[in-house]
Amino acid sequence: MRYPPDHKAETRKQIVETASTEFRAHGVNGVGVAQLMKSAGLTHGGFYAHFDSKDDLVADAIDAAFDQTMAFLGEAASEAPQRQRKRAILHAYMSKKHRDHTERGCAIAALGTDVARLDARTRRRFEARVDSLIRLIAGNESQSAREDAIVMLATMVGGLVLARAVRSEALSTEIVEAVQASR
Amino acid sequence: MRYPPDHKAETRKQIVETASTEFRAHGVNGVGVAQLMKSAGLTHGGFYAHFDSKDDLVADAIDAAFDQTMAFLGEAASEAPQRQRKRAILHAYMSKKHRDHTERGCAIAALGTDVARLDARTRRRFEARVDSLIRLIAGNESQSAREDAIVMLATMVGGLVLARAVRSEALSTEIVEAVQASR
DNA sequence: TGTACATCAGTGAACGCGCGTTCACTGATGTAC
DNA sequence: TGTACATCAGTGAACGCGCGTTCACTGATGTAC
Numbered sequence: 001m002r003y004p005p006d007h008k009a010e011t012r013k014q015i016v017e018t019a020s021t022e023f024r025a026h027g028v029n030g031v032g033v034a035q036l037m038k039s040a041g042l043t044h045g046g047f048y049a050h051f052d053s054k055d056d057l058v059a060d061a062i063d064a065a066f067d068q069t070m071a072f073l074g075e076a077a078s079e080a081p082q083r084q085r086k087r088a089i090l091h092a093y094m095s096k097k098h099r100d101h102t103e104r105g106c107a108i109a110a111l112g113t114d115v116a117r118l119d120a121r122t123r124r125r126f127e128a129r130v131d132s133l134i135r136l137i138a139g140n141e142s143q144s145a146r147e148d149a150i151v152m153l154a155t156m157v158g159g160l161v162l163a164r165a166v167r168s169e170a171l172s173t174e175i176v177e178a179v180q181a182s183r
Numbered sequence: 184m185r186y187p188p189d190h191k192a193e194t195r196k197q198i199v200e201t202a203s204t205e206f207r208a209h210g211v212n213g214v215g216v217a218q219l220m221k222s223a224g225l226t227h228g229g230f231y232a233h234f235d236s237k238d239d240l241v242a243d244a245i246d247a248a249f250d251q252t253m254a255f256l257g258e259a260a261s262e263a264p265q266r267q268r269k270r271a272i273l274h275a276y277m278s279k280k281h282r283d284h285t286e287r288g289c290a291i292a293a294l295g296t297d298v299a300r301l302d303a304r305t306r307r308r309f310e311a312r313v314d315s316l317i318r319l320i321a322g323n324e325s326q327s328a329r330e331d332a333i334v335m336l337a338t339m340v341g342g343l344v345l346a347r348a349v350r351s352e353a354l355s356t357e358i359v360e361a362v363q364a365s366r
Numbered sequence: 367t368g369t370a371c372a373t374c375a376g377t378g379a380a381c382g383c384g385c386g387t388t389c390a391c392t393g394a395t396g397t398a399c
Numbered sequence: 400t401g402t403a404c405a406t407c408a409g410t411g412a413a414c415g416c417g418c419g420t421t422c423a424c425t426g427a428t429g430t431a432c
Contacts, residue, residue, distance in 0.1 A: 027297065050375095120350055151342075154338050154339075159334075165299045167303055175333055194409090225408095229410070
């Protein structure tokens, strides 16, 4: 059957959005191409009309995740007075809601340890987004703001990884609150 | 063939040590039982004489990794004067050497995002080790020292995850140095 | 206007492969008589 | 002391399964004449 001119682009976008969610929830190795296509309402054979390989999709899915996180943190930052900019970002990021929704959250906290094992090309694209995130947190181009932003990003990412990895609600909450209170 | 009485225990230990290294380097899903047994100098069939399942091994392998990290950080802490305790731990942890040797490094930074997807039993064991690590960093039982230790652990873990995930040596080094300089 | 053909997003069977796991077997040594 | 049997860590073929990927095919619509 013939489709409208932008149909294929729409389908591709749908696959990327689905993959972005599923990869964050279950890890890159935790979801197969067939499952992904089924979640997107398609059959697995059509996948290769849109992507060269699963790895090719992974890079796009990570980008889509960063888009969400940048928009979310950008909004939190723009709503706060300049003095409380970093504090506002920290509280937006380090929340129980974010902890409990890996599938809609930060790609670094969801897939960070996986990314270190991906190919160089994907890691370069990942790095560009990490750098943008550092700039967003820093808020200006000074060296000291940048260094501080790196440390804050590290604290947020590590805090979220820890809060998600431990089993008890008590320790997990303790981690979320300790990191929140650190600024 | 018959073996000395402690032979089986020795073999088991060898498998756990190998798994601990390989899992950290390639992820839990990145190494198979057959590869693991081969690395340990055995054939894959014998695996189930030592462990109920691969998951059963994962928990032991993570424990072995924590043993290494606790010993390493404990030593760094005990060599420093009390005032510089946390600083000594931070510098021991957040180093290029640690960044470049995932396979001998901290289990949280190597497998943190994987652990969140493991079964409850393994996550409980993981959590107990995280709690020990927090106590080691804190150095005393006060609430404020504990909170501070949690934040420092989050910063170290996140910093190492970021430094390993990005592709360029320049940004990776910038992350290592920014986190080091934060105390 | 009517017919034949081209297009192409999506379908679903099939591929080779490596996975975790099972199991009948091996063979050197210890034990029983 | 010599022979028959028990032990058991480790072997390696085989299992069903899901993976990423390929490919001949479908069928609704657009285009050519």
